[in-house]
Amino acid sequence: MNGAEKKARFIAPDTLIGKRIPKMDAPEKASGKTRYIHDIDLPGQLYGKILRSTRVHALIKSIDTAAARALPGVHAVITAADIVNQRPIGVAKDHFPLKTDKVRSLRDEVAAVAAESEQIALEALKLIRVEYEDLPILTDPAEALKPGATLIHPEPRQPGGQDALKPSGPVAFTGKPDNVAMRFDYCHGDVVQAEAESDVVVEDTFKLHYVTHCCMGVSGMIADFDSSGNLIMYSNTQVPFLHKREFAEYLNMDPARIRIIQPAIGGGFGSKLDIYPFEVICVFLAQAAKRPVKLVFTREEEFISSPTRQPVLLTLRSGCKKDGTLTFRVVNTLHDNGAYTSWGATTPFVMMQTFSSLYRVPHCDYHTTAVYTNNPYAGSFRGYGNLQATFAVEAHMDKLAEAIGMDALDFRLKNAQAQGEVTGQGMEFDSCGFKECLDTAAERSDFRRKFAENLKNRNSSDPIKHGVGIASMLHVGGGAKIYPSDGCGTILKLDDFGQVTLITGASEIGQGSETVLSQLVCEELGLPMSALTVVNNDTAITPWDVGVHASRTTFIAGNSALGAARLAKAKVLAAAARKFECPASDLDLRGGHVIKAASGEALIDLPRLMRNLHFSDKAELVMTTFYYEPPSSYQDKRYKGNVSAAYAWASQVVEVEVDTETGIVKMTRITAAHDVGRVLNRLGIEGQIEGGVVMGQGYALTESLIIENGVTRNPNFRDYKLVTAPEIPEIDITFIETMDGEGPQGAKGVGEAPAICVAAATANAIYNATGVRIYGLPFTPERVYRALHGKGEKLVPLTAKAA
Amino acid sequence: MSLKHDIEFTLNGVRRQASVRVDMSALDMLRDVVGLTGTKYGCGEGECGACTILVDGKSLNSCLLFAVDCNGRNIVTIEGLAADAKADALRAAFVEYGAVQCGYCTPGMVVQASHLLATHPQADADAIKRGIEGNLCRCTGYKKIVEAIASVNAADKQGARP
Structure with missing residues (x-):
């Protein structure tokens, strides 16, 4: 070639990671051209x-x-x-x-x-x-x-x-012989001893309600x-x-x-x-x-016939010492299984993690009984039991802090997990930005100042009370080892036009997986997003994947796509090294070209190199396959084990206005800090957080599937209230980038995380505003008004025997 | 079994005829008789906005409109907005601002937004939120949808300046 006579072209380094990348399927969807099942x-x-x-x-x-x-x-x-x-x-x-x-x-x-x-x-x-x-x-x-x-x-x-x-x-x-569908019993440490050594013990019973997915596209x-x-x-x-x-x-x-x-x-959310x-x-x-x-x-x-989020009756007993050290937790829950058993009954797998491991709890007992009734049956729903567990845990974090006269934030920081810890349940936190999440959410919302100010204004004559509340969450962020394999396969094909087909087992359900997977591949191969085509919707073509659940797709399918891309890159660079008679390590891929790694000088464009390979005697097409299995393990029979290759953390501060004359709670602002490992697609991850936060807002304030004597009373959008556009709060999001060592480009899963702590933080905010704690959801005007007037629902505590 | 009625109307700029059952909704006619599937069924009760269309310039839930009442009217669906420069800018903004996730509500949202911008060119963020109040979205939390619509409005205002 006569490239030496041409002026050398240099390609500057660039990255797709962290950029705002539009969803690849969005133009079709926004034009009404996308074909759904309907x-x-x-x-x-x-x-x-x-x-x-x-x-x-x-x-x-x-x-x-x-x-x-x-x-x-x-x-x-x-x-x-x-x-x-x-x-x-x-x-x-x-x-x-x-x-x-x-x-x-x-x-x-x-x-x-x-x-x-x-x-x-x-x-x-x-x-x-x-x-x-x-x-x-x-x-x-x-x-x-x-x-x-x-x-x-x-x-x-x-x-x-x-x-x-x-x-x-x-x-x-x-x-x-009875109506018990499933039981779960977990413990670490000695809760009896721990309770005896506690300075403060609190016990409360919480009632979590029926909500349902409301995917806009019906089944x-x-x-x-x-x-x-x-x-x-x-x-x-x-x-x-x-x-x-x-x-x-x-x-x-x-x-x-x-x-x-x-x-x-048209929407999944676990349904x-x-x-x-x-x-x-x-x-x-x-x-x-x-x-x-x-x-x-x-x-x-x-x-009427889709599964619901798991309704739960839950009694939590917690203790701490005067210095703010958590001592123990005892949890008894009663799950209404409905008439048949779907995934709702198994939400204790996730719930017990929050009780045992969100904060450092040296002693923990957890018991669930899932009971058959003639109600609708419960399935899996974004967050998978964690909304319910977090609601109880974070109420007690506030209550214990108040009981010992400690600042709510300091109490949490004192007990928050940190990187390198292994919990009583066997979860290993290789990356953990929990304390950063707490600090960031508190600082950006001016939590301490507002918290103190609201306390002062509780007894003012203004019927509108302001409240601020904080809650945090821990969720799997690197898959969840539930099945014999938690892996995902990828097939990658580079054609002679430098076009890449990414064939992945991971499904796109609107969350943006095809875009983020393409981004990871393009980053590795130095290609623009336009070079990628994704095939992800046909079991006759795509390699195996365990499915879209457990916030696993970016992490698991991402690592799988990355693995295939790395193999492809090695093949391309090896071929280029032969052609240019230099070590492959001197070369790199950038801007659609093979370049000299040291100088960025473009040597050949990728389509040309691919065609060279094609037409040469030693023809080689670049096709690679990769299967990624995360380094996680099953829980043992006592529910102990490191089930995920990484864990996601978040803290959210919710601000509310409570109208004490009507019981209307208005959510004005949410400040969210999420440890996501690393931001891959900023546009996509913001969308996940915002959508999750508003789903959490619905759980907290408006949504309730009303079941009376087994009959669903509000099977329509007129009476089942989804949040509408004018009701959304201001949303402030900060990403804490802990660069997880196992995650693709350092990223962790985030899909479920944003919905989890909204209701818990809202309960704390209402308490901050009014001095009244409400133990059931949602915070409708009726429920709040009754609670403010001392007529809140009285819940009978569950004992280990009853549960 | 059921009575049919012959109607004539303009659909996306093209004059056409259809024979429809008297109990059929405009939504079902568009999807099942005409074969335009961009208009979506979300609830069939006028509560979700996924089936929003324009009828003589007004935005309506097509599930609540009888097909026979389309007779003599000018109907525009998401497919008909393909030729509209403002709608094109909206679609591009929905993509650029991340306003699309599962996308099922999106066609109705785009139709409603184009109507909103046509009728309320001064709409600010709060007015936009009220303007799409009747369109439910379960994925995005609305924020990026509002930002997308506002961006088109802002660009319009800038473009209008000399």
Whole structure:
């Protein structure tokens, strides 16, 4: 080449890390061109609809589908009786998609129809006659625990292991002797001794309510069998590879014959982590009708039949010494499991971490009983139990500090975890910016001054009281070792135009994963973002990933993408080294070129080098694969272990105005300091924090799914109040960059973190403003007004025995 | 089974006819009869704004409008805003300011914002917040949406100066 005669070109170092990178899928979404599940139709497609129970708890005496089957345009009507070998689904395998002999909650699926149109399917549902015989309703978990309570899952198991009611099929229900779905018991240290040595002990009972995800895109899927009998599912799941495996087991199919395609997802937030009846029913309908079937919820259905955040009744007993050293915590919780077991029952995995390890607690006892009732069942939801646990812990941090006359911030700083600590539960904090988070949030909000000033003004004549409260959180930030693998695979392809295709197992659910993964790859390969194409939505193409949950995608999929990019870079530089007859270590990639590392002089542009490789005798295409498995471990049987490769920290200060005459609480400002390891995409991470904060605001102030006697009373946006634009507080965000040694470019997970401590800090702010502490959520005007007038809800403490 | 009605209207600048059930919403007509899926179903009760369209220059929840009532009217959907320079600036601002996450509410939000800027060119941040009060977003916390809309307004004001 005659490059030597040309003027040498130098490329200055640049970085994409920490920049404001627009989301790659945003232009399509903002133009209305993105196709969600609702926007996809297959040729020959039928429409599925589900008939749900009209009773909260009842025996199904008979189902008459004859008239529905006779309706023109109806292709299939199915009930449990039509499905050979229907199997149970869910975390505890206690849930038949189509109910056999009994309904246990109002959401229960009794029959389903596939028809030429949605209208015909709905007409057909009206023609199905179901005869019920009511059973006693259990909607209070404490009642459900009492001896002699009606059993929700009493079905006896036959000696041969079959269900007595369906001898031909596998067993759904183990014939439980009581209504206990799950128990969790954890301890470290000796709480009895520690309590004896405490100067101050406080105990309170907290009641956390039902809220639900409210994804703007309602649930839906399309099931299609190809001519060879392979199943193709167009699905919104957050866990495509786990889903594929579950469906394979469920349908007794070779997993290789199941393909899951994920169209754009209209919000997840944890709602799409489990397998749900509607998904199995959609497959049943496609089998029965021998046509593709699309099944999409109405908003009302979404409210009624989607899982909720776990409601919790919780008694916390905590102690400290006069010098401010925390001594112990004893926690008893009662989880309302609802009628079936989904991920909500397992939130203690996360909750106990907050009790045992957010602050240094030398002695800790934790007990949960999850109890079956006839209420809606609880699933996983952003924060996964941590909102509930943090609400209690941070109330006690304020109460203990006040009891010993110590400043609320100093008390927290004294007990805050620091880098290098290993907690009683076995969590190892390799990076920890907790104290920096506390200091930063306090300083930027002028916490100490406002706190003292508000105390002085409590008894002023102004009915509007100002309050400021602080709360902090600890959450997994480097994956969570729940499954045998917590890893993610990447395939990277460089083509002869220097274009890169990143094929990742990690799903995009709106959080911006495809952009941040592309950014990591581009940074490594010295390419602009425009050089990247991402494939992330088809199990037939993408490598395995455990799913979008536990704030894991940036960390796990990021490390995986980075690993593949590093391999690709090594291959490219090795080829360039041969070409330019120099050591590869003298070369680097920058601005789409191979450069001399020392001077930045451009040697060749990447597309040209790639084509050279292509056309040379020793042709080599650059394709790499990488699988990343984080260095974390399972919890042992006592729930101890370092489950995450990194941990995220945050402190948030909430400022409120409380109108003591109306009970209206206005959130005016949130100052958030988050230890995120390192900021990768500043635009994306701000969006995560802001969105999480406002979701936390909804949990604290407005959102409540009202369940009365098992009936969801407000299944619509008119009565279930999401926060709207005029209500949002001013939001001030500071990122604490602790540069985690294991994180991709030093980053840690952040997805769940911002929602976790808002309600806890708000409770503390209301107390600062009024001197009244409220133990239940949300802080609606009614609840606050009652509490201010001494008429707050009296909660009965849970004892270890009761729980 | 149900009665049908023939209607004629202008959709995104093009005169067209449709035969629609009398109980059909404008939303269902746009999505299922016309095949434009940019307008989204979020609640079907006029509470979320995902289905916002412009009818004779007014922004409406298309789920609450009967398809037959589109007869003789001028309808603009998110797809029709493709030719509109102001809407183009809005779309670009939504991208640049990070106002899009899952994106499901975004088309309705962009339609509402374009209507807001057309009718209230002086809108400040508080007025913008009130202007999108009827559009729910579960992902972003609204802040970046407000910033995006405000940026277009600010650019307009600057551009208007001599």
